[in-house]
Amino acid sequence: MADKLIDNHLGIVNCGNWYRIKKVMRKAKSGEPITVGFLGGSITQGCLSSTPETCYAYLVYEWWKKQFPDTSVTYVNAGIGGTTSQFGVARADSDLLSHHIDFSVVEFSVNDDDNAHFLETYEGLIRHLYSDEGKPALLIVNSVRYDDGCNAQAQHNHIGEVYQIPCVSMKPTIYAKVADGSITNREITQDDLHPNDLGHQMMADVIIHFLELVYANLEHEREQDNDMPAPITQNAYEHSTRWQNNNYDPVTDGFVRDDTPQNDIREIFRKGWTASEKGANITFEVEGSCLAVQYRKSVVQPAPIAKAIVDGDEEHAMILDGNFEETWGDSLHLDTLAEHLPYGKHTVRIELVETHENDKVPFYLVSVIASH
Template structure:
């Protein structure tokens, strides 16, 4: 807590004590969404929201949960506005510490999330949550907290609290709080919420003590992703040669397989022109194998074509897979051509292209 600035949290608590109407929001992956909790009210996010409700009964609070399972800060920065910020939150807790392990430039995309939250007009108080793999101890905490410290944003570490107690033998077994080694059960969600609430209570106890918010610093990284965009059929009209636009309406941020494009047979092609220096393609990896695969060619460079494999080798469900194609490239109009590859399977699952993520 010594490296953090609490000016925004104190202002939030003063507003809550004065009876203002406030919005409490969360942005993250499956743990934020509430995975393995038996009901939404047992998820750590809702428990933290409930703490606000119970602590400040004179105020009216709204709850926004922008958690989506299996998603990293690369996707998070592109969807922060539509899934959280459009509701003008007064508080945002953000967690991508386990999902960012697969992103090679994770500190840069995470900084994009933090900067986008901090500069939003509703001026939310931001708290960073660092979850962990309970069975391996893996987390992106160090890189994420370096960003937090750079901006003076408070952070809560599961590695330095619950996981530390687990390693010290406070809990008889890891499965008491996380059956699969990652996602908390109801008890585990309660522990995670408790760590955030400890921070909130400590700051709230001193809310009347003045604290000056520091000047907004220059970026810590190259920061190419702060203004990342998610481009779907609502924003782009690519050239379709066999691919078709999905006509079904999207119902909420968890209604994933909508607003995209569908390839149904080998040879189907879709071509985009996008102005960017960073490009990633988001598509479905499905457990309904076998599934179609596609080839992506950037700017006509067939020698370095990428394969987009619609087959998901895990079994927990279909994956919102985000595959980087260009990182810190030339800022210009790029051509992205995606073609369904030949297959010997008689009835493969269709290829679902959700979006391009550009920056």
């Protein structure tokens, strides 16, 4: 079978410091309850696995349960499709850390682009998670595109090396066998991105191989936790606040709050504001140095178009087009409006600039995110 061709050991691209992972394993071995989490995009969510239980994240959770049968293991899947580490750090507290995580996978390598912006957002995410008072153990997981081998692991694993976070990758393992023809991409993925059940199993095997290596060396060495190093970027994303209608009351003219209850983190178009008339506007005053906006790009068209203005700077207004050119579903789109501004209070004004008589949906503003 295809999964027998993989040398899972090649997936360990950065060994990192095992102190925190060993601490979680010792805690579980002693019978204390533990919580394992998974923060990432659609692959972590389980897109194209046939059931939630055949997703790589659930399979890794099952390994923890089987390895430590005398303890209670809680599973937290915080994967949301189409999201990056920039959004990840803004939702880390609510979606992951609020569950008092002991161990977490972080998987954004096919959602983040391979550039300096996402090096900085990823550093902010790792710093935010690693400095949490619960001191969770982290494992960076690099997914990969199976048509061209592209991902952001050069950026992510640079952060892993600096912070001594273990990293495992699907690129030198699964993708390498696709690239050399040993495995055909359609054996493991329908769309060259999201694994099928076999692909998820192979992905889990790479991760589990690393965890078993740590467990085999559980008592061999007693590492010490590493100190938090100085940032290697401007580090303007470690602290991010997501402003929605449950925690902020903006000045509105034509925008209406959406009070539809949110029952799951993947019900992404909630707690925001909608508008349909040209000229409708909404204004926030938020504190930070980096500003972003989240809104719906709709596959049902036409949809309204807005513009976002920071600190009254009309000349550099950003267009927020509510029309989505893809077909896989509505997108929770995140646009960075301004980066590395002087820290302090800034205004964000969003105004509808184009509507149509036959608009199928209103413009949906999900949130404004302020970071520093």
